[in-house]
Amino acid sequence: MGTEREGAVKIDRAFDSTLESVDEAEALILETAATAGFDEDEQHHISMAARECLVNAVVHGNRYSAHKKVHVAIETTSERIKIVITDEGEGFDLSDLPDPLAEENLLRHSGRGIFLIRAFMDELSMRKISPHGTEVTLVKERGRNEDK
Amino acid sequence: MNNRQVGDVTVVDVSGRITLGEGSSELRDAMRDLVAKGNKKILLNLGDVTYIDSSGIGELVSGFTSVSNQGGQLKLLNLTKRVKDLLQITKLYTVFEVHDDEAAAIRSFA
Numbered sequence: 001m002g003t004e005r006e007g008a009v010k011i012d013r014a015f016d017s018t019l020e021s022v023d024e025a026e027a028l029i030l031e032t033a034a035t036a037g038f039d040e041d042e043q044h045h046i047s048m049a050a051r052e053c054l055v056n057a058v059v060h061g062n063r064y065s066a067h068k069k070v071h072v073a074i075e076t077t078s079e080r081i082k083i084v085i086t087d088e089g090e091g092f093d094l095s096d097l098p099d100p101l102a103e104e105n106l107l108r109h110s111g112r113g114i115f116l117i118r119a120f121m122d123e124l125s126m127r128k129i130s131p132h133g134t135e136v137t138l139v140k141e142r143g144r145n146e147d148k
Numbered sequence: 149m150n151n152r153q154v155g156d157v158t159v160v161d162v163s164g165r166i167t168l169g170e171g172s173s174e175l176r177d178a179m180r181d182l183v184a185k186g187n188k189k190i191l192l193n194l195g196d197v198t199y200i201d202s203s204g205i206g207e208l209v210s211g212f213t214s215v216s217n218q219g220g221q222l223k224l225l226n227l228t229k230r231v232k233d234l235l236q237i238t239k240l241y242t243v244f245e246v247h248d249d250e251a252a253a254i255r256s257f258a
Contacts, residue, residue, distance in 0.1 A: 019169035044230060051201055053170055101239050109210050111240055114206040134250050 003032040004105035009036065009076045011013050014069040015054075017062035017087075020052040025072050029083060036076035036144055046081060047138055053085045054115040061087030061134055079142055091128050149178050157189040157254050158182060159225075163196035166204030171197075175204070175239075179211035189257045190218030193250070195226030205238060212244065225253050 011032060015021035030047040039045060054070065060070035068088040075082045098105050100112045118124050123139035149171075152159040160178060182190055191209050192208070199206075200208075208224075215222040223245040227235070235241040247253035 022169075033245070048199075048201065051167070055201070059168075106211055106239060106243060107213055109206040110202070112205055116202055116234075116237070 004051070009074070011074040013072050015072060015135055017064050017066070017068050017070060018026075018041075018056045019055075019058065021070065022051060022058055025054050025070070026051045028072070029074060032074050032076060033081055036142075037078065038081065038140070041138055042140065042142065044139075046083075049117040049120040049138055049140075050085070052117050053083075053138060056113060057085055057087035057089075057134070057136070061091070063089060076081030080138050083138045084135060086129060086133055088133045090132060091134050151172055151178070151182075152175060154250075154254050155258050158187045158254065159191045159192055159193055159250070159254075161193045161196070162178060163198075165199040166207065167199060167201040168207050170209045172201075173244035175207045178236060179207070183218055183220075185217075188215065188218060189226050190215055190220065190222045191250075191253050191257075192197060193223065193225040193249075195228070195233055197228060197231055198224055200231055203239065205234065208244070209240065222257065225248060226251055252256045 009032065011028070013025070015025050029050045030043055034045045035044045054072075057070045058064060062070060071086040073084040082118065089142050098108075098111055099116055100106070100108065100115045105111065117138065121138045121140050122144060123137070125137045129133050129135050149163070150161045152161065160182070162171070166175055184190065190211075192211070194237065212222045225247050227246060232241065235255065245256070
């Protein structure tokens, strides 16, 4: 094991498509980030971004289906945390979301989740999974708060 | 969530998490109730709010527009640093009137 991989952690869990599971998965991610050495602000940003993503998976992806799971994979090293959240839904298009900062959208009730994920994480990528599902990958590097 | 009447201003003390499935529905119901009862001066005290997500932000915005549409005012009191940061990131800090002092906030409704 190289130095860079020392202390590396991998977690893989499947959760029901419920809001209670969102809380449970968020708590797991927060605990993992804390254990990996992220500071309190970073932990808060990671858990918020993960929560927004988990809510999307449960609400828009799996639509609360009791037959579908939300899969959460977490990898941490001393430098970064990578979180992959995958649903089993029909997919939802995030490419043409309205800009929540535009004057005409400021007072909209919803539409800020993806924006917040981008604000709080260093990387965000999404891809559709065959035959069903959306996989979202979030990455945050340690000690880059001042850049965000 | 607790309501207090200070003169003609309704102060709503909100605490804990305002997230989808928890506090956000409670906040939505409380705001609807206040608007339905004709309250037009509402001060949301967020000093004990520990966490707010995009759903919670959405409820704050909806409450603001509902009260405004009724000719009333909704203002915010005692934002924690994290809530303040969130409102700044989403450009909502300039939409809401925010106060740090309750007495001054109450007077501002006059």
